[in-house]
Amino acid sequence: MPIKVLVVDDSALIRQILSEIIKSEPDMQLVGAAPDAFVAKKMVLEKVPDVITLDIEMPKVDGLRFLEVLMNARPTPVVMISTLTEKGAQATLRSLELGAIDFVAKPKIGVAEGMAAYHQLIVEKIRTASNSKVKKSVGSTAPTVNKVSYSGTEKLIAIGASTGGTEAIKEVLMSFPANAPATVITQHMPPGFTSTYARRLDSLCQITVREASGGERLLPGHAYLAPGDKHMEVERSGADYRIRLTDGERVSGHKPSVDVLFGSICKSAGSNALGVLLTGMGSDGARGLLELFNENCETFCQDEASCVVFGMPKVAIEKGAAKHVLPLDAMGKAIMQSVEKMAAGSRL
Known part of the structure; x- marks a missing residue:
């Protein structure tokens, strides 16, 4: 069975590039391309994707909020589409805390050419996500700090x-x-x-x-x-x-x-x-x-x-x-x- 992939991104260009990448892979099936969280929610319920690629920065409802709701309602492997900025990095780390499996960083310039060059990386991350275990860490408690009798620099x-x-x-x-x-x-x-x-x-x-x-x-x-x-x-x-x-x-x-x-x-x-x-x-x-x-x-x-x-x-x-x-x-x-x-x- 092919991996059913849903693309969620407010950029028509990124949706097109990711859709073409997914459709070119024989073990993948593009089940939809949503421009925002509202359309994405409907597609998740109708298409039941195996993996979602999700843009962090979207209007109306951003990717992090959509991810949080998704992981509570219908946990699904997600690969985030991030930006190579300080703000983008912080949001990406937060997405991993919320349960996203991995991420792909969009280049700062030449986005279309850069995303196309990431073809192999993107499909590898989608395949990995399809075989992963969705981990929800929202509300998890901090680990107990362990004590150790140690002083020195040799270990x-x-x-x-x-x-x-x-x-x-x-x-x-x-x-x-x-x-x-x-x-x-x-x-x-x-x-x-x-x-x-x-x-x-x-x-x-x-x-x-x-x-x-x-x-x-x-x-x-x-x-x-x-x-x-x-x-x-x-x-x-x-x-x-x-x-x-x-x-x-x-x-x-x-x-x-x-x-x-x-x-x-x-x-x-x-x-x-x-x-x-x-x-x-x-x-x-x-x-x-x-x-x-x-x-x-x-x-x-x-x-x-x-x-x-x-x-x-x-x-x-x-x-x-x-x-x-x-x-x-x-x-x-x-x-x-x-x-x-x-x-x-x-x-x-």
Whole structure:
């Protein structure tokens, strides 16, 4: 059965481009193209789409309000169509909190040409959304902050995620205490969104969260997020760990790549590191997590039931790279328990 897709966008040009992209794919069926939320509501009830592409900025009722109502009344996988602006990034993050699966960022200039160039990206995100689990997080309570007896700079936590990862990472980091080991994160995200995401996390967490700028020393109680257009690595500098950003080719299909981060952690920190692989499409991070496992690091994968997309963790588990397979709501506590054991084992 083809994937039934509904396009919702107030721009006739974007509706036309997305409609042509969807109609060109043999495994997809365009069931409608709505110019506003009112028409979209009627089409959702009549056509029962498998996936909706939804513009954030619409007149009358904006995309966020429509999404909120949709997720309460008829939860459906949604791919947001966002803008590469600060306001657009904030709205996109809010849409992911409300239950959207993923997003596509419209270029600032040359929108028609840019959207056409995103053909493959758009159809991949639609396919991923059609196989995802719709997660509603509206009204969810904040995770319990876990305590840990730890002081020092030798332990590191490395986290990787993709589709569904913005909310998963947020839940894990919100459970970290202010004295948690330095944490480095690679989340598949385009440039322009990672800085907004880091600020959002920083406002919610007890630890300090920053977008990495390169060269900084890793400090306990801090988390560093890879920029959306750079690979992030961790290097040893004497007794310190420092961040190195590089602008190389994509690795495992991505830049930033989780495999690049995990591989560098394996070399610089060895068994002092903990590797965590959360929800996401594809296999990025699985090879790197296996490297960490082989260095006798503690390695964690999110379980299938709690993943929005059980891709990256699944591949890692199949490779035998996971010492622990856990639901998302148990992940933060388990990580801190492992830190506690590692710290106790290193005391004289």
